[in-house]
Amino acid sequence: MTDINRGHLLTEQNNPHSRNLDQLSTLELVDVFNREDQRTVEAIAHARTALAQAINLTAASLRDGGRLFYVGAGTSGRLGVLDAAECPPTFCTPPELVQGIIAGGAASLLRSSEALEDEAEAGAETIIDHKVTRRDVVVGITAGGTTPYVHGALRAAKQCGADTIFMACVPAEQVPVEADVDIRLIVGPEVLAGSTRLKAGTVTKLALNILSTGVMVKLGKVYGNRMVDVAVTNTKLRDRAIRILCDLTDLDRTEAGDLLERSGLQVKVALVMHLTSVDQQTAETALAEQNGDLRSALANTKQSTSQSAI
Template identity: 70%
Template sequence: MTTNLQGRGHLLTEQVNPDSLNLDQLSSVELVELFNREDAKAVAAVGAAKVQLAQAIERTAECLRNGGRLFYIGAGTSGRLGVLDAAECPPTFCTPPEMVQGIIAGGAGALVRSSEDLEDSAEDGEAAIAQRQITQLDVVVGITAGGTTPFVHGAMSAARQRGATTIFIACVPVEQVECEADIDIRLLTGPEILAGSTRLKAGTVTKLALNTLSTGVMVKLGKVYGNRMVDVAVTNQKLRDRAMRILQDLTGLSREAAGFLLERSGKWVKLALLMHWTGLEKEEGLQLLSQYQGNLRAAVASYKNNEQT
């Protein structure tokens, strides 16, 4: 890493935004309008990093397909966003909790209480990697808006030494802060409306990028059919209703018939669809899905091709 931790004023995320110099004099409507204009830069920044994000999706999907895990690691807002994205994967895609994990400096307590001093220890970042026994099968995504967080750099260095795939996400250009990583994603949103408050645009663009990364990976892993979350975990009434609607929409079944099919499948939408489209029973369907690593479209296509030959 090449950076000056003693002086951060040169960093893009720490600079003063010329468009908000009169922030404390704006009306409430003018405040909202200013935020809206600035937030649009977050969407543009994700578009500018599309090639690197696509590479991250491909590499991560390949690692997870081979039994690896995805780790987000960060401090403060960056760490909280990583933990949030990881926590949302099991209910959305029915992934095991260990497949996607968030690591935040300071642990669980830092999620609800600011612990900024804990980000200054590179050794703690290294220890977090060792504790989780990260290997060459895993992917480690280091998230740091200003790019300089020692906790993240320590973790990235340790992950590289263990042979893991490393992805670096920062909101400053490479010439301001370097990091040795397999994929380097720079989300350049410019100075914040409130100078240095990276929970604003930098936080927004990080959330957008993580949404894109995790969802893209799950699509590649076959956890989506069309644009439906066919691996949704049916763990409450809302999610059961969603599962029922997916089945009804894709099969044309009545709600009663869809409910019966969902129960026969063990409350797994993907398996229920396979059973309906192929006529297979639960155990046979499970075997076919396993053969195609859970990819519903490939499993159905294979079954139909075999029927025709």
């Protein structure tokens, strides 16, 4: 990309509302942050169309056997890794389905290695190393929009035929980018000038929440507003699974716990078993035939059961 005067970037500019930050009382300091943070919600509202496009594009790719990759450096990279790491326990997805890639690798999650973000070649290499294909989606996350590591990764992804999504907190006219979906999260200058772990980090987390959750809804991993694909891996998640079964059926906790065990700790399977009076294997088959969509599996199984009874 062409050379850019980073001092002109919106994320690097001085915020007039916090120029006397070091002279404020503690309460006044908190109030400044609170007022500025309101802009993160406004930014999401302005990016709603692009976010919807990103959800639809990603869901279609994952439904076709693709994967979702987040690529970033520093705070942006850490937020991508965090969102990817939370998909398996929340939606019972395999770890390879949503992956976070950060410049510098795992070590950068705990210790800053910001110099690595300047290596565009490293960004391209990681795309090759992950064997990205035309079925995949690569999301480049960079608050200021200029991170060479991210741009190198996006260029390599496009050469592989993958769909690309760009997520930044600067206007497109400051940093134009060629991507299938361009998400601009405009929150203005930071309270602490240039510290994009603040508003830019918050709005990025909000956007990633919406993107990954929206995709999983489209993939049938949600029923109503329940995480029916939750991985039952600890006491808390087991309790949540039982509460979901109790809320969606006429069972008490003991009966729901027994049903959960008989389903192999699979909430969706348990619901199909109970609501259509079939065994575990039949329920699993019904869900597989509908690509895991619980609502469709229930409708089809009920229809099949009714026809069999005639």
